[in-house]
Amino acid sequence: MEGNEAELAVVLQDLHKSFGRQTVLNGIDLKIARGETLAILGRSGTGKSVLLKLIIGLQKSDSGFIRVHGKEISGLSLEELNQIRKKVGFLFQEGALYDSLSIEDNVAFPLARNTRMSQAEQKDRVRQLLSSVGMEKDLGKMPSQISGGMKKRVGLARALALEPDILLFDEPTAGLDPITAGEIEDLIVRLREERKMTSIVVTHDLHGAKTISNRVALLHEGNILIEGTFDDLQKSEDPFVSQFLSQSS
């Protein structure tokens, strides 16, 4: 995808990452425009989640460049990196809610640590966020008392707490029943339409990717094998793409 640097939310250039002798990412080039939803598809263990963690600086790349809103993130101090992180929300695969905190405190956590909001303002904001994901009735519950789908909703509310410009989703519908998965997909689409957010969604759910994304990229053997619209993917004659599509549908 070509684009003016100012219009691009995230740029990955010649990105490499290995764990020991195992190469996970082998020269990834990817550009994500502002307001776009990109779905990254691929088999399990191909480095999709690693790619998301590199974007937010939770892991360090071996080489290559990552620019978020035009700012190169490697070499930033922790304070500078945290300024970027405040603009990027991350929904983890299992929600990653803090076990020892209630649903309300989980969502309030980024607000309490990163803003000067009063307790009352925080409470209002938390209620508003939980209401936007349909969880306003459960704010006193602990994470162990709610289902997997509910954890993802709360995780999404927490990811939205600091009003990020970019949202990263790690397998948002994995392990959910079709109805709950559909609800999560609707939420993602609604976020894109209402807040004009840039989203990167890592998934191996083809149906979900088609519903929520403008563009898809297929990761295979450490590289982007194909990138384009869902139709481009379906028209591809690459044997792996055909196999991936036929096995997934």
Next chain:
Amino acid sequence: MKERPIYLGETSFPKPQTNITQFGELVKSSLCSFFEWFGELGIFCGRLVRAALTPPYEGRELIRQIDEVGSKSLLLVSLAGAAIGVVLSLETSASLIRFGAESMLPSVIIISIIREMGPIITGLIVCGRVGAGIGAELGSMKVTEQIDAMEASAVNPYRILVATRVLACTLVLPLLTLAADFSGIVMGWVTNTISEPISLRLFLDTGFKNATFNDFLAPTIKTAVFGLIIGVIACFQGMRATGGTEGVGRAATNSVVLSSLFIILADVLLVRLILIFFP
């Protein structure tokens, strides 16, 4: 690097290695792991110091951790101290009677407890209870991506999770040692009184007659180092946990084993230093 495929008719057995080569490889990998562990510990300590010394400070979380480490260990540590007092009284009275020195019993019990038994027992008991707890808690947070989620929320986990726990352990250990010393001395007196009645006041007067303030102060402060060891090792093991529930179990076990080992090693060194500086 891709592995070369093995074709039909070709053996898949690896090339035989001599025992010496295997032994060399084993020594090399063990040495690498050993130095890697210390290197990672050094980086971890650097992050911990930076997080502990720079604002904002996590006062509320520190108080919560002091309660978690201190209040909840108090009963266990007091019971262990009491048991040590009883055992010391029973064991030493028989020996002292044999040498006609039973009048020394209060001194032997009190000096043994405040100089060594109280501090080391407190260190090892807290290491078992708190070290395992911290290792398992942080390990579980690590493998379920809660620590990643914290970092993604622009919050430094070293500040909120590590610095508070290490500081709580360091501050609380000397206080818990006082509790262990107290219960040990009281139960030493009770045990002694059952066989040979003696007033508590006389027991304490006789016992503390030969003790100096240095006998009490340096060994009690020594336990702050034990607390530091427990906090650092347990948090370090928890923060580097990998591999699901198995990794959490490993982090908890390693926290206890390594903390206990380092406490005993530190005790040897600190006793020597105390004897030099507080003769």
